[in-house]
Amino acid sequence: MTHRTRPRSRICANCDGFASVAVTLGGRNRHGHLRTITAHCPACHGTGTTTRPAVRQAVSV
Numbered sequence: 001m002t003h004r005t006r007p008r009s010r011i012c013a014n015c016d017g018f019a020s021v022a023v024t025l026g027g028r029n030r031h032g033h034l035r036t037i038t039a040h041c042p043a044c045h046g047t048g049t050t051t052r053p054a055v056r057q058a059v060s061v
């Protein structure tokens with residue numbers, strides 16, 4: 001009997017696990033709250049993990 005493990009989810013190399021961040025736009029709205037937008041990491045689409053192996057960057061020395 002073979003037991004297949006789930007593919008490991010790796011921490012996204014692009015955002016290091018911090019997939020969603022709130023970016024302040026500056027100023028406050030009329031309720032006194034900071035105006036923010038939520039930005040998701042484009043590489044992992046806000047999940048913080050990726051099942052794809054990290055892409056190695058070609059380094060020419």
Ligand SMILES: [Zn+2]
Nearest residue numbers: 012015041044
């Ligand atoms: Zn990411």
